[in-house]
Amino acid sequence: MNAPVKPELSGTDExxxxxxxxxxxxxxxxxxxxRGAVTAVDHVSFDVRAGETLAIVGESGSGKSVTALxxxxxxxxxxxxxxxxxxxxxxxxxxGLSEAEIRAVRGNRIAMIFQEPMSSLNPALTVGMQVGxxxxxxxxxxxxxxxxxxxxxLGRVRMSDPDARVGAYPHQFSGGMRQRAxxxxxxxxxxxxxxxxxxxxxLDVTVQAQILDxxxxxxxxxxxxxxxxxxxxxxxxxxADRVVVMYAGRVVETAPARELYARPRHPYTRGLxxxxxxxxxxxxxxxxxxxxxPPDLSALPPGCAFAPRCQEATETCRLSRxxxxxxxxxxxxxCTLEN
Amino acid sequence: MRAYVVRRLLALIPTLLFVSIIVFVTVRLIPGxxxxxxxxxxxLSADKPSREQLVQALGLDRPMPEQYLRWLGGILQGDFGxxxxxxxxxxxxxxxxxxxxxxxxxxxLIVGLVIAMPIGIYSAVRQDTAGDIAxxxxxxxxxxxxxxxxxxxxxxxxxxxxxxxxxxNYVRFTDDPIQNLxxxxxPALVLGAALSAVTMRMTRTMMLEVLRQDYIRTAWAKxxxxxxxxxxxxxxxxxxxxxxxxxxxxxxLIGGAVIIEQIFVIPxxxxxxxxxxxxxxxxxxxxxxxxxxxxxxxxNLAVDLSYGMLDPRVRHx
Ligand SMILES: Nc1ncnc2c1ncn2[C@@H]1O[C@H](COP(=O)(O)OP(=O)(O)O)[C@@H](O)[C@H]1O
Ligand SMILES: [Mg+2]
Numbered sequence: 001m002n003a004p005v006k007p008e009l010s011g012t013d014e015x016x017x018x019x020x021x022x023x024x025x026x027x028x029x030x031x032x033x034x035r036g037a038v039t040a041v042d043h044v045s046f047d048v049r050a051g052e053t054l055a056i057v058g059e060s061g062s063g064k065s066v067t068a069l070x071x072x073x074x075x076x077x078x079x080x081x082x083x084x085x086x087x088x089x090x091x092x093x094x095x096g097l098s099e100a101e102i103r104a105v106r107g108n109r110i111a112m113i114f115q116e117p118m119s120s121l122n123p124a125l126t127v128g129m130q131v132g133x134x135x136x137x138x139x140x141x142x143x144x145x146x147x148x149x150x151x152x153x154l155g156r157v158r159m160s161d162p163d164a165r166v167g168a169y170p171h172q173f174s175g176g177m178r179q180r181a182x183x184x185x186x187x188x189x190x191x192x193x194x195x196x197x198x199x200x201x202x203l204d205v206t207v208q209a210q211i212l213d214x215x216x217x218x219x220x221x222x223x224x225x226x227x228x229x230x231x232x233x234x235x236x237x238x239x240a241d242r243v244v245v246m247y248a249g250r251v252v253e254t255a256p257a258r259e260l261y262a263r264p265r266h267p268y269t270r271g272l273x274x275x276x277x278x279x280x281x282x283x284x285x286x287x288x289x290x291x292x293x294p295p296d297l298s299a300l301p302p303g304c305a306f307a308p309r310c311q312e313a314t315e316t317c318r319l320s321r322x323x324x325x326x327x328x329x330x331x332x333x334x335c336t337l338e339n
Numbered sequence: 340m341r342a343y344v345v346r347r348l349l350a351l352i353p354t355l356l357f358v359s360i361i362v363f364v365t366v367r368l369i370p371g372x373x374x375x376x377x378x379x380x381x382x383l384s385a386d387k388p389s390r391e392q393l394v395q396a397l398g399l400d401r402p403m404p405e406q407y408l409r410w411l412g413g414i415l416q417g418d419f420g421x422x423x424x425x426x427x428x429x430x431x432x433x434x435x436x437x438x439x440x441x442x443x444x445x446x447x448l449i450v451g452l453v454i455a456m457p458i459g460i461y462s463a464v465r466q467d468t469a470g471d472i473a474x475x476x477x478x479x480x481x482x483x484x485x486x487x488x489x490x491x492x493x494x495x496x497x498x499x500x501x502x503x504x505x506x507x508n509y510v511r512f513t514d515d516p517i518q519n520l521x522x523x524x525x526p527a528l529v530l531g532a533a534l535s536a537v538t539m540r541m542t543r544t545m546m547l548e549v550l551r552q553d554y555i556r557t558a559w560a561k562x563x564x565x566x567x568x569x570x571x572x573x574x575x576x577x578x579x580x581x582x583x584x585x586x587x588x589x590x591x592l593i594g595g596a597v598i599i600e601q602i603f604v605i606p607x608x609x610x611x612x613x614x615x616x617x618x619x620x621x622x623x624x625x626x627x628x629x630x631x632x633x634x635x636x637x638x639n640l641a642v643d644l645s646y647g648m649l650d651p652r653v654r655h656x
Contacts, residue, residue, distance in 0.1 A: 072560060074559055074560060103562045103564060106559070106561060107560060107562040107563075111560070114553060114556065114557065114560075119552060119553040120554055122554040122557070122558070122576070122648070123554070123576065123652060124651065127367075131565070133561055136566075137561060171651065185557075284593045
């Protein structure tokens with residue numbers, strides 16, 4: 001038994017690209033609140049391959065942002081902490097890195113774009129300085145050079161008149177321009193992975209598509225993988241290669257985007273689909289929001305967390321929690337009804 | 340920017356006029372009459388002037404509006420009048436005393452900030468640790484101790500314990516800077532104590548507020564070390580309200596200087612004012628108040644201008 005163990009080839013992915021770029025395994029992130037401990041991310045696992053776009057979808061409060069922040073270890077502690085799991089990035093467990101080592105990853109090999117463009121830029125510093133700051137930090141470039149590169153980055157995100165914008169302040173920018181600046185900042189050090197947490201939710205509908213197109217285009221060109229967090233399944237259809245659906249801090253379904261669209265297996269996923277206008281344009285269909293309230297994480301039922309809102313729920317659903325099970329190649333779902 | 344400053348400076352004129360009227364009238368409403376005082380003081384002198392002579396000589400027989408206009412006319416020509424007692428020009432006296440108080444106030448401001456800002460920042464970054472709690476307790480202590488009491492303790496106890504007492508022969512900064520600073524540092528610390536206590540608390544509160552902002556999370560996500568997140572991204576934004584507070588505290592500093600100068604026998608405006616009020620030396624009192632008023636207004640202007648430097652959203656046109 002001394003022979004080196006060959007990794008098992010399962011499915012097409014390994015054959016395509018070897019080990020995934022990012023592999024999140026059994027991640028658990030908790031918050032201590034006045035009403036007791038809350039498990040915001042509960043044994044979440046997923047992979048992201050180099051150059052791929054993974055969408056994480058779910059209603060607000062389902063743990064998408066906490067998952068994203070956990071990857072870069074940006075969970076505010078207190079009140080939060082990552083309790084267990086592994087976050088393997090390029091073969092390295094990010095959870096095992098020292099403070100200095102994880103800093104060398106942030107903004108450099110993994111960059112993040114946040115939901116609120118209005119408040120995510122520092123009002124007291126120029127846009128150019130903020131966009132170029134990762135280059136100064138990670139490449140040690142002098143500021144004069146950093147600002148020239150910042151100008152190029154602003155040009156890359158197709159901002160008009162980048163020369164003038166470098167010295168401008170965030171308050172002189174519209175929401176869409178600020179988000180472009182955030183994208184420029186994320187691209188600064190050519191990261192292998194960009195995590196975009198609802199990058200367009202706060203924006204005007206008219207600029208949403210522009211920003212997402214730009215983001216995906218630039219990520220593709222830089223060969224960066226992209227984790228696109230959204231609560232909008234319409235976005236998923238257009239941009240994602242694969243999808244992770246989250247509910248109450250858990251992954252309830254994961255599949256390639258096409259597969260998920262063709263055959264959504266979890267009642268929650270189907271509910272999400274019914275509640276957004278489909279881009280393929282069947283406007284005759286009425287939009288049906290999912291009934292009921294998102295669950296209270298501090299008082300989850302013993303069974304499936306979605307059971308109280310599920311039209312198809314049975315007694316079994318309410319009693320035992322269904323694990324994620326494979327229902328096809330790379331398609332997994334956590335639903336008792338899919339047995 | 341320059342136009343803005345000029346406009347603000349012009350706007351000072353009506354305010355100063357208003358201040359001068361208030362001061363001119365209220366000073367004369369202080370109970371006790373300068374003539375009575377002079378008459379009792381001069382009891383033993385041979386050629387005792389009559390009451391009427393004195394009143395006339397000092398120009399106090401005129402109706403108050405006339406006195407005011409005369410006085411104002413003088414000021415416009417750079418003549419602040421003369422002391423009723425020493426008959427020295429008020430302006431000379433002010434010019435002599437002003438730098439002393441200015442130095443005391445400035446030193447108090449500097450030591451106040453030098454103590455307060457680092458502790459306030461530390462306190463915020465290490466919220467709820469033993470260090471934070473110690474710093475907060477210290478600032479409460481400083482706040483609750485009146486400066487006259489602190490000043491008295493500082494002059495009394497070291498002299499009992501170590502035979503050290505503050506120098507009473509004031510040396511001007513221009514004559515011997517080292518000796519002067521040695522003399523001024525303790526009074527400045529006492530005067531700056533309360534200021535540093537409020538500044539410390541304000542710095543802490545504002546830093547905590549700023550550290551919760553989204554752009555601080557962005558700064559962390561870039562891979563910056565904590566030092567840069569705090570100093571480059573948080574501090575500047577937290578400073579804006581702190582500067583306002585310090586500006587608002589500056590007049591109190593001037594008020595505190597009156598007490599401190601008396602305790603430590605520093606011949607500044609405070610001591611001058613105290614003597615002048617006791618002697619009902621109207622021209623001196625009005626002169627001091629006018630200068631103090633002007634100083635407060637200039638400090639406010641400086642605070643407003645500093646916003647423009649700290650906060651790019653504020654632009655002066
Ligand atoms: N700073 C925090 N303090 C306490 N609880 C938090 C905090 N951040 C997130 N949570 C908990 O985690 C849950 C998931 O939040 P989040 O990941 O932001 O949801 P979303 O899917 O909308 O991004 C929240 O409903 C909340 O209970
Ligand atoms: Mg979120």
